[in-house]
Amino acid sequence: MTLHPSVAAVRVPVRGTLSGLAPGDVVAVACSGGADSLALAAAAVFEGHKLGLRVVGVTVDHGLQPGSAEQADRVVAQLSSLGVDETLTARVAVDVASGLGPEAAAREARYAVLEQVAAHLGARRVLLGHTLDDQAETVLLGLTRGSGGRSLQGMRPAFDVFARPLLGVRRVDTLTACRVEGLEPWDDPHNHDPGYTRVRVRERVLPVLEDELGPGIAEALARTAAQLRDDTALLDELAADALAEARRDGGLDAAWLAAVPPALRHRVLRLAALAAGAPPSELTREHVLAVDGLVVDWRGQKWIDLPGPLRALRRDGLLVVEAP
Template sequence: MSPAVGRARNAVKAALAEAGWPSRVLVGCSGGPDSLALAAAVAHFARRGAVGGHPLEAGAVVVDHGLQEGSGEIARTTAGVLAGLGLSPVRVVAVEVRRSGEGPEAAARAARLGALEAEASECGAGAVLLGHTLDDQAEQVLLGLARGSGTRSLGGMRSVRGLYIRPFLGLRRADTVEVCAAEGLEPWFDPTNADPRYMRSRVRVGIMPFLEAELGPGVAEGLARTASILGQDADYLDAEAERVYAGLVERDAMESGQATVLLPGAAVRELPAAIRSRVLALAVIELGGQPTFERLAAVDRLLERRGSAGPIELPGHVSVHRQPRRKDAAPGTEYGKLVFVSHR
């Protein structure tokens, strides 16, 4: 057995154990080397009906984004390969990629994840396995650094998060190519991965090789380690913020029927900055808004004892204002609560 095949199977087994041994899973597969190698590793256990002494059934989903000529034929060919590996059921799902302000990559990702989640729900799968590798993790961290992202974004992808399992975050992209060769599989190489119109492609083809050449080998591994370290920090801070938020939040409805969340200004202002920003973001998210860095900073300024009381408008039709202090209030009396309102 090829060493790469062994590493791939061990990675799948470890990830399923971390996820609590789901008995029915789906593999999201594009036909590329990463997801095809993952499908082969999962199929190895599915053919035996068990992994690590736990029962396992595995199917697959091929999402056809319809963005390239011949994408339907590629998807059908991939589905045939997956069925030949022993995965069942294998579904091809065509999606409509609706362009948004976030760009075509984000729009395709949203359509793909929506399709995978719908298929998992329909067939009763407890997890969806994705083929992201250490190289993908490194590229994501580098992009996050360039964009000035926070701890959560720099924490990268987790091997297990919600419905999704990513067993290959410790494997290099070259490992998956080796797995496909050893298993006699012919992966499809997506031409958009080298298309300079896409930011991630420029990072993959140009920037990462340049960094490896100038700084020496190990850059990708170093960026992936950064994600692992910051991911643990982000998990702790997120959990602490959720605990604090649950103890502070008040929910109400204005006379117009708009959903409203209130937070006590004085208590929020005293929170450490790392927790305060997360608490404010949780209020925005609860109402369906998008807590961007610049808009959250504006909301944070409402906590000052002077200046504007808002409203601050956030993406997603959410506004925030500070309740005024009563005119007859004694000197030193605190301003009122922060009021988050959904205008959907």
């Protein structure tokens, strides 16, 4: 019997992600019960067991809506029916007062517990079900925020123990794969709540772009992310080398930095601030450009306040980032 194209579209990248693992290795699959993660779990069981891997299904209950515990139980039952070797459920406390917003706070809590689960299991991989559509939404959101190339590169295919095998797979394929395999995915009400910016991008903005500019917008956005990711990786590597070369006793050589091209120099200054303890989420481009003024527009300024709290100042020809 010929394998359905949508099932193959999901299984092939999962096979590639798992191919470097050894028999007996543990793979955890984060599953909410939605079509993307459910199709991912089914593919991980099929491909993982062929390789002799131990596949563990993990569902995280954020407790943000009524019936979340019952939904977690339903996902566990679905994962068991798929043939996972073990199931785990974790309930997290989402800090809605953190200032991050409910979506970002839930994501932070989810990754924290998944890291704990990976350490507990000794998992070689934790698979996440983000698709090409999720990537396109992320890139478009980054574009509207004016966050630069680092934001436009979207989600990474892999980082630390995490991997996203489906970043090249369309959401329609995960939905179809579930239907073909007789799986009933959960349709999270939050995925249709226009109070979330991402939902408005998904249900309003991207369809308008497709209608007005033609099909293929999501693929183009994801392709742009991949290209920018390669560029950013190279620039980050060059910036790390430049930072090491600029270091002197007590700070960074301001005259040497002034001769560095701006695209590289700005990255060096950002790395210097991060190395001194500036929180990445609070360090903005405006901060970096203000510090850059100490290098290329030196007029005897006192200092630049940075998050941390830190100060950047110029002292005896050196750029210094230190606690006040």
